[in-house]
Amino acid sequence: MDCRLRAGRAARPSRATRRHRRSCARGPTPARYARPPCHHRGSARPSSAAFRARHPAAPLALPRRPALQRAWQTAARRLAATLRRGRPVMSLPNAQLIEHSDTLVHLSITADADLIQFAGHFPGTPILPGVAQVDWAIRFAMQYFSPTGSCQRLDALKFNDRVLPGDRLELTLEWSPDKNTLRFAYTADGRAKSSGRAVFQA
Numbered sequence: 001m002d003c004r005l006r007a008g009r010a011a012r013p014s015r016a017t018r019r020h021r022r023s024c025a026r027g028p029t030p031a032r033y034a035r036p037p038c039h040h041r042g043s044a045r046p047s048s049a050a051f052r053a054r055h056p057a058a059p060l061a062l063p064r065r066p067a068l069q070r071a072w073q074t075a076a077r078r079l080a081a082t083l084r085r086g087r088p089v090m091s092l093p094n095a096q097l098i099e100h101s102d103t104l105v106h107l108s109i110t111a112d113a114d115l116i117q118f119a120g121h122f123p124g125t126p127i128l129p130g131v132a133q134v135d136w137a138i139r140f141a142m143q144y145f146s147p148t149g150s151c152q153r154l155d156a157l158k159f160n161d162r163v164l165p166g167d168r169l170e171l172t173l174e175w176s177p178d179k180n181t182l183r184f185a186y187t188a189d190g191r192a193k194s195s196g197r198a199v200f201q202a
Contacts, residue, residue, distance in 0.1 A: 091116065092139060105144045105173040113165035128163035133194050137171060137184035145175045149201025157196040169193065
């Protein structure tokens, strides 16, 4: 009996084989779980312009690919370097002061359609660039908090939603004098648009 038991254990199929047999016994995958076909497989991937031409009503999603994240990081480093040199990047929009203290500023900003920042970004679908949002936050902070040093780096940048022409933004600036750090956040109708942290030279 011991020999038969050992032989039975040795002849038992592997876990992968058992899983394959179970999947074959269940039959084909239901259509609702099947992988959608890839229309551009074996050919060039359609461009975003071609997609927008075929689907004009489709919403524009914020891509989260690593290449885009690296592009944002590069833009943030360039912006920080420009601010360190003291060169203005873009004009500031009209802002209404709602609240002001030593460490907190609350502003109301209307993203007018005629802002220069919308020009060419993007043709037909204007979106306020993220670099413009960061630039506004830092320059408003310099105006209200007057930090001693210049902006050295940007951390924890998040762009949650698009800013479109006509959006009424609320900008919150929180200044930490002990750390020389600025926290900023844009919202519109209670929805988060973007946020981040700027570290200034001590």
